[in-house]
Amino acid sequence: MNAVETERREHYLNVNYGLKSWLLTTDHKRIAWLYLVSVTFFFFIGGLFATLIRLELLTPQGDLVQAETYNKFFTMHGVTMIFFFLIPSIPAVLGNFLIPMMIGARDLAFPRLNLASWYIYILGGLFTLTAAAAGGVDTGWTFYTPYSSIYSNTNVALTVIGIFITGFSSILTGLNFVVTIHKMRAPGMTWFRLPLFVWSHYATSIIFVLGTPVLAISLALVAIERLFDLGIFDPTRGGDPLLFQHLFWFYSHPAVYIMILPGMGVISELIPCFSRKRVFGYEFVAFSSLAIAVLGFLVWGHHMFVSGQSVYAGMVFSLLSFLVAIPSAIKVFNWTATLYKGSISYDAPMLYALGFIGLFTIGGLTGLFVATLGVNIHVHDTYFVIAHFHYIMVGSAVMAYMGGIHFWWPKMTGRMYPEGWARLAALIIFIGFNLTFFPQFVLGYLGMPRRYHVYPPEFQVLNVMSSAGASILAVGYVLPLVYMIWSLRYGAVAGKNPWRARGLEWETLSPPPTDNFEVTPLVTAEAYAYDVAEPEALYSGRPAHV
Amino acid sequence: MSLGFSLFPEQASTMAGRVDALFFFLIGVAVFFVSLIFFLVVFFAVKYRRRSEDERPMPITGNLALEIFWIVVPLGLTMVMFIWGALLFFDTYHPPKNAVEINVVAKQWMWKAQHPQGQREINELHVPVGQAIKLMLTSEDVIHDFFVPAFRIKKDVLPGRYTTMWFQATKPGAYHLFCAQYCGTQHSGMIGRIVVMEPADYVRWLGGGATGVSxxxxxxxxxxxxxxxxxxxxxxxxxxxxxxxxxxxxxxxxxxxxxxxxxxxxxxxxxxxxxxxxxxxxxxxxxxxxxxxxxxxxxxxxxxxxxxxxxxxxxxx
The missing domain is CATH 1.10.760.10 (Cytochrome c-like domain)
Structure with missing residues (x-):
């Protein structure tokens, strides 16, 4: 198929035009774009706050902004990055776009609910942005009581209501994915032929559905205590401030897995494709996602090791936290083994994937440090913890997101991104990230507590290193924004399968027609049949493997 | 209190060396696995790089023995970490019988301490070297956290209840006291000094600021x-x-x-x-x-x- 034909053919992007056709669409692919634009917006808002944080920490005196302003910066950074970027990023953009195509369906099970969930997300976002514009909030993204419910005089209620609303968007998306994966698989798409991306989203969806309501309840209770003066967490009126931490982390620890599991799904697609090999130990990778989702619900107490909870509770939560490390280790070993005797190319998505393995390994292993009770009592609430979770949430989750966006960009747009620039950006992000966050491990063990506006001068050298790294990282994130937009118009026409990848999404055209497939595919092989010669059918518009 | 640049915190309590030993064990395990994974990823990526566009490698579906191996080995290692860490943690909950009790009340944004003999101090805590000290901690407002990096210990300080921690300083000197739990606007200003003194100096210090009322x-x-x-x-x-x-x-x-x-x-x-x-x-x-x-x-x-x-x-x- 030549370029002219691609341009003229009707597909989901040119089937109709105008703002209304986008804002009222029920096409999962267009909704994915709505999310892509919104999460990108929130990513750069959160990034702006990160930049301000790093600028402030260049000097120990706290001379750039007032303490109260600094506290609002790190709160807004956490709130926007976690609730409005990381949690929706891969599921709502790539999951939305790909899950129906990967299982051979025309759309998600509830297309209107899918659109509604985007509107709910935007509504929640508007509440939170309004809170920011009206003076901000200074509690930290964790909203610990009784500070958040009694003592803070910033816009706590408005912010938590925003997050409360956005939570429903996650619940609906999760529900939609679960039903879709159960009921709408094409003939022959058995559970064990599902791409691992779908498995990881299935596990994520379970957390969405079971965990998010608990977050909603705990934040609602904070709002109720603030607005109606009821004693829930306030100890002077018989409340229990620790109750909030239990409720909050019951969701917010699994939320870490909401952020990383979809990324693991992306990596499980990228590595086989760019190694031209079936993923090693498919079943182990698939079930480790479910194990993480289940065990993830049982480890919330490791955020409370120094809270004064009973010594035995600490031990149980420590033990369970070590157990949840095992499925993550299984994945890393299996991805590495997939490379063995493969045919490895260094396209940009693969660079992101290899970078992910390295950074996730560091993030995961330092997780063992904080799970170890005897070490936790020292590093808890220090920059060690900051560094650890940024290796997971940025070093891993964002790397996977970037890799995934590059990988499926030709499918989403019909255009290739500029490969040279993309490799350069991947390299800059990897270097910038390590420069930013590795010094923070040292800083944390030295004892620098998190959320410090002013800090002792002996910590300055490492903070300057970190800020310098952050400026490199920022370049790495702005570059793709520029060249991806450029490629929408000037990128080379992609063709249906530029990577010669397997998986149903590559068997339809790029960009796909509104109904995804011209004929409902009949699946006879798994998504990683890289040993089979590419069938002619792949290029004829008819489904492969028939 | 050193103002120079350092990569490792001072050790000034009986707990510090024990926490550091466990920390170095963890570093050892982490460095081994990070090196192993980095080496394998780079080695495979170079050795098996794509040499022609039509390469089609043989599929390897998996290997049960290998899977069991890399489940059991990390499980064993993490159990060592768990037990070692838990034993240390258990000790932090159980002060020696002869520990001297000092009361600490936190509020936004200061630390108030009172010694058994009645001396009070703010944002400073004087203690004798070699003597186990048990702190009774409580807060007048929000949650704070009493953190002394040189002692490798911290504990949240809650309103409406007591938490306890203990330490035994091993080296005279002045050490950072940080509030490690975010507690509002001046959180980073809620800092102080732990002054560890020779027992004789401590007795003299006690006499100096005496209120006469224990x-x-x-x-x-x-x-x-x-x-x-x-x-x-x-x-x-x-x-x-x-x-x-x-x-x-x-x-x-x-x-x-x-x-x-x-x-x-x-x-x-x-x-x-x-x-x-x-x-x-x-x-x-x-x-x-x-x-x-x-x-x-x-x-x-x-x-x-x-x-x-x-x-x-x-x-x-």
């Missing part, structure tokens, strides 16, 4: 002034139970339950006496919430703790 004496005065002594008579003839020998012992409650009379129980029984009523007594005690400060409660507790010793000394005389 914790126990202050508690006794408060006990009289609030009228506690009217009902809680030492011989048990009052309307309330005798408090002599109460501390640390089990107390039988109405309804048959038993609680241990620790600091949190005494605190609750002062502020909200109806929460737990001692068996065979009427709920007639007034509520003291709002009538006595956090420091006052700590003094009362110190007095109640001292009653058994005082009584014994009196009868021996």
């Amino acid at each position: 914790m126990t004496e202050a508690g006794e005065k408060l006990f009289q002034r609030l009228g506690c002594s009217t009902c809680h008579r030492p011989d048990g003839t009052g309307q309330g139970p005798s408090l002599v020998g109460l501390f640390g012992k089990p107390v039988e409650l109405q309804g048959g339950k038993t609680v241990t009379a620790d600091e949190n129980y005494i605190r609750e029984s002062i502020l909200d006496p109806r929460a737990k009523i001692t068996a065979r007594y009427q709920p007639v005690m007034p509520i003291f919430k709002g009538l006595v400060s956090e420091e006052g409660i700590l003094q009362l507790i110190a007095y109640i703790k001292s009653l058994e010793r005082q009584e014994r000394e009196r009868t021996q005389r």
